[in-house]
Amino acid sequence: MSPAARFRALPLRSRLALLVAVAVAVAVAGVAAVSWVMVRTQLRDQLDRSLMATNPNPEVGRVLEVGRCVTRPAESKQDIAGNLNATVQIVTAQGGHCWVSGPATLPVTAVDQEIAAGKRRATLQDVTTSDGVDMRVYTTPAQVSGGRVFGISIAKPLADIDKPLSTLAWVLLFVSGVGVVGAGAAGLWVARTGLRPVDELTDAVEHIARTEDLTVRIPDEGDDEIARLSRSFNSMTAALASSQERQAQLIADAGHELRTPLTSLRTNIELLARSEDTGRAIPPEDRRELLASVKAQMTELAALIGDLQELSRPDAVSPGPLGVVALHEVAGTALSRARLRGPELDFSSALEPWYVRGEAPALERAVVNVLDNAVKFSPPGGRVEVTLRAGELTVRDHGPGIPAEDLPHVFERFWRSPSARALPGSGLGLSIVARTVQRAGGTARLRAARDGGPGTEAVLRIPGAPAPPPSVVPDQ
Template sequence: MTPAARFRALPLRSRIALLVTVAVAVAVAAVAGVSWVMVKSQLSEQLDRSLMATDVSAEVGRTLRDGCVTRVRQPEQQVAENLGATVQLVLADGTRCWVSGRTGLPVTAVDKEIAAGVREETLHDVRTGDGVEMRVLTLKRQTPAGQYFGISIAKPAADVDDPLSTLAWILLVVSGIGIVGAGAAGLWVARTGLRPVDELTAAVEHVARTEDLTVRIPDEGDDEIARLSRSFNSMTAALASSQERQAQLIADAGHELRTPLTSLRTNIELLARSEDTGRAIPSEDRRELLASVKAQMTELAALIGDLQELSRPDAAPHAPLGVVALHDIAGTALSRARLRGPELRFGSDLEPWYVRGEAAALERAVVNVLDNAVKFSPPGGAVEVSLRAGVLTVRDHGPGIPAEDLPHVFERFWRSPSARALPGSGLGLSIVARTVHRASGTAELRAAADGGPGTEAVLRVPGAPVPPPEGSVVPYQ
């Protein structure tokens, strides 16, 4: 397994704590490294400045006679020691004589060039015979007699290295404490921050185990976790509502199916008993029984079709949406309504109107509205249909709907007390509202606008009075 795969396999809180620890470690290492480099630079510069500020040429110049002396007088030795530096005189041939110091400094080629007057002063590092690192400043000087010589002034590099070593240990200890503390803090933050996620996980597992959709998670605050909790609560509420509607739909469907099935079974049992006993049913009664069976089967088929229509998801229509002529659909539905109510008078005023929707579903919705108008119209009554600017109005002159019943007319299986004795399932207007809503429109049932008897069904569907240009994909909604 690769390191990346192993990292992804860790729990989320462990990954967060590890990332926090690594980020803090990198930051601490960067700060410690920069601090160490800056201190080293400052100490090195300070050491170089202290060397350059040390000038013993006036004191040691008297030690030169005809050559390099091998001894230094006590006052001169004391002066050099007071300076805290190792001082060495260098001649052009590499000869050296001591002014101060317990060990000699190696004479480099650069020192010889300076002693010969070829080069100016220079700073360089050397290692003594006993392995001590020294920082050396070699100066060019000249005797009154005109003889050049060099003065090497050196201080131990330990003046810089020892404080740096101490600082490195201090930074290492402090960094280690900081990284360990950051890891502990990261783990604490991860646990605290992910506690709502743990609660959400427990709630989801509880729902999956018990199918209890009443679980709610506290959603205080406005952060991402609170938004996630609110989304979960909204989801479970929607699922609970959907489950409740589904249960209600099943219960209502069972209730509506029970009546025609009971009647159908009774009629079939009568016919079967007649065949079994040999007692013939009068022909007129037999025709009525068969007509009743046929009507009940038709009612069952219609009810099952309505249930199938309502069971479809809103986002999954039978056919792709397209631009259809609503006035043509209304005209076709009106022709079917004339056949169902031959004794009624129908008036129509249909202006051209094109909408984006599903033609078959829209036709069924208009047919359902017209069926209601035919069903509740008195014999010889009138049904008026108009389509103007995308508003389809169907007006009947029946008994009307009480105002207290209007808010319920689009509910599934709801039927007004006056309509319960009439054929129907109570799903027609639910299908109308669903279909019109899918086409981005609205459906409304209201009392007649002129104050007369009857009801107006108003369907508003967005569209245009002319079809879109050929090949256009601009929706009519």
């Protein structure tokens, strides 16, 4: 497994703590490195200034007065070194040297010879003695009476700055380690604290998955991202609970509605089967009535199943393409079908042109459902008035009407008023009407007749225009 895959396999809080520790480690390492380099630069500058400020002339003068060139400290037999805290030696252009002061002699480089010959100015450089000691050397030209030119090398050990730098490095390393460990611990604590609501959310999701209990709610105090996530989760579970409740109610209502026609259908079929099994013929008139009843119940079952399929379809799924629909033509077609179903009724219509965007078959079915409702509740010889003006389709019947306390429930699934329970129907027609009209961007409602007379008015208001858009042929 690659390091990236192993990292992704860690828990989220561990990844956050590790990222915090790495970020702090990089920051601390950068600060420590910059601090060490700055201190080293300052110490070397201070050492260089100290070398350049050293005055070796008295000691050099004593060596020149004695007239003896000592090449090693051990060869000195008299105290001519003075009290300088540095190694000093005289360098000649030929590469020779005379020890003046200090615990060791310095190697003579080509740069030192050029300075002794007067070919180069004073220079700072790093050298290593024969004893393996690293030194910082400052070589400067000098001249004595008689015009003789030579060089003077002044050196101090680099250990004077290396030891403090080493100590500083260990201190920075220790502090950095403590900081990284502390940052990792703090990051883990922050991750645990910050992700506690996420843990609660996870526990709630696992509880719901295990028990299917959608009543679980998560505390959502505050306005941060976690609170927003909790509120979104609570809204989702509430919507799921409502959907589950509606689904259970739909199944219960559908089972109740299906039970009656199925029971009647089963009874009629059993009578016919018993007649065949026993050989006792049913009178022709009774047999015709039984067969007609079976046919009517099968038709009712087919209509109920179709209505259930229509209502079970998600709102986001469209049964057909959207297009420009001539609502007045749809209403005219539906009116022709309604006349066939209520031949004893008097229909009047006033349909002005109105074009809407929607599903032509669904809109026609909605208008047919409204007209069927008017036909069902109209008394024999009654009148049904259909008008379409400015996008408002009104269907008025002269039946018994709907009590005011029942009007809020007319668009609910399977709801039927007490006076309509003996009439054929599934109680889903107006629910389909409301859903279809809402999908087209309109509204549907039922109200008492505005003139105060008997009957009910069904009003469908759908946005549109009195003329189709240019180059658009309305759906028929």
